[in-house]
Amino acid sequence: MELLYLSHCVPNPPDKGEKIRAYHELNALAARHRVHLSCFARSEKEMEDARALIDRCASVYVAPLFPYALHVARAGVRFALGASLTDAFYSSRRFSADLLELLASRPIRGAVAYSTAMAPFVPAELPLVLDMADVDSEKWRAYARYRKPSFLFQTEAERLARLEASQARRARVTLVTTAAEREALLRIAPGVECEVMENGVDFDFFDPERLPAHSALAGRRYLLFCGQLDYYPNEQGILAFAREIFPELRRRDPGLELIVVGRNPGPRLLALAALDGVEVAGTVDDVRPFYRHALATVAPLKIARGIQNKVLESLAMDKPVLASPEVCQTLGAELPRGVRCCRTVEDYAAAPEGGGIRRHAMRRFSWPQNLRVLERAVARMEQAP
Structure with missing residues (x-):
């Protein structure tokens, strides 16, 4: 059938948390189906990345x-006038008008909206599957506990909810x-x-057997943090870990290092390089060598919603993850093999669990397997009168 796919981000390339899920949904x-993609871009480069998807989309x-x-x-x-900040940011009369024009010209029978912000664009008469992914109002509530002025974050949490x-x-x-x-x-x-x-996770891409040794990393003994570094929960989490844990x-193990990898590190993160044993690598061409040679990945976030891709990538690379209780909560009652819940320095210092991490992750975090939930939802929409 002809299907509308709405995304708040360009689902290409799959190199950032929100884009990864959208990319695999769109491909599936x-x-x-004949999929008509409508999305927003934040740069000219992203505009080009979106247009490149015409090779698989009807429009x-x-x-x-x-x-x-x-x-x-x-x-x-x-927002000052009473709207949700999230809804206001994506609101666009031009987008709405162009979407209605598309719907008038094509026999589109249903829509998939990726994120809450995109659902209001779908006309009431068109069947809708909403991939909310995360309940973002909960993230804004968490922000209100840590950021100032807290009442603004709390207000957005209530409006977005x-x-x-x-x-x-x-x-x-x-x-x-x-x-x-x-x-x-x-x-x-x-x-x-619901x-x-x-x-x-892409197990073909994140495969340690496909990577040669990296001369600059092999032989070093380090913990790895990998994530978008201008994202507040990532910045907050790694700053606290680097300074407090x-x-x-390192005092217990003087040869231990911490390498921080990710885009857009701010001044506070860059300043971590002054600490003994800490390297802020920032943006790298390929994160896989960093995973391959790490002793373990750390995920010390205090605010964690959804599933952290950094955790899945580490497991795919057969590396253990030392995670905060907040991150572990997102993974459910049964933690994947290789994930340790760390509340204290002693938890982080204990020898990481190894053996069969990648094999067990493949059973739970396969995109083709997990996307069947979306495919069934769209099939039910197609069968509905």
Whole structure:
């Protein structure tokens, strides 16, 4: 059938958390349906990346969300007038008008909206599957505990929760990444149809057997943190770990290092390089060699929603993960092999568990297997009168 796929981000390339899930969803749907992609881009490069998806889509429409500061300012004004900041940021009359024009010209029978912000663009008469992924209002509530002015973050949490509840009620089914996210959604929207679809990982790409030894990393004994470094939960988590936990680990083991990998490290993160044993590598061409030679990956986040791709990538590379209780909670009651819940320095200092990590991860975090939840939801939409 002809299907509309709406995304708040360009689902290409799969090199960032939100893009990874969208990329695999789009590919799976495009293999079975004529998919019309409509999405937002934050740069000219992203506009090009979106247009490149015409090789698998029936049509591609991409709208600019730049200059970024202008869109943030506009959303701020609407927030001051009572709107959800998230909804205001993505609101676009032009996007809506062009979408209605597409729907009038093609026999599109259903829509998949990736993220709550995209669901309002779908006309009420068009069947909708909403992939909320994470209940983002919970993230804003967590921000209110740590960031100032807390009342602004709390206000956005309340407004976004109302939007999430209303869009989940109108969707045929809402998908989320974890059981914890499902519980969070059902608290604000009791009785809605909600299913869990965990993320996967590209095991062909993240395969340690396919990588030669990296001369600059082989032989070093280091812990690895990998993530988008201008994302507040990542920045908060690794700053605390590097300052409060790692110095004691290095005192006990003077040869131990910490390598921080990821895009856009800010001044506070760059300053970590002044600490003994800490290297801030920042943006790298390929994260896989860093995973391959690491003793373990650390995931010390205090705010964690959904499933952390950094955890899945580490498991795929057959490396253990030393994770905070908040990260472990996202993985459910039964932690994947290789993930250790770390509350104290002693937890982080204990020898990491090894053996069969990748093999066990393949059973749970396979994209083809996990995407069947989405495929079944779309099939039910196609069969509905």
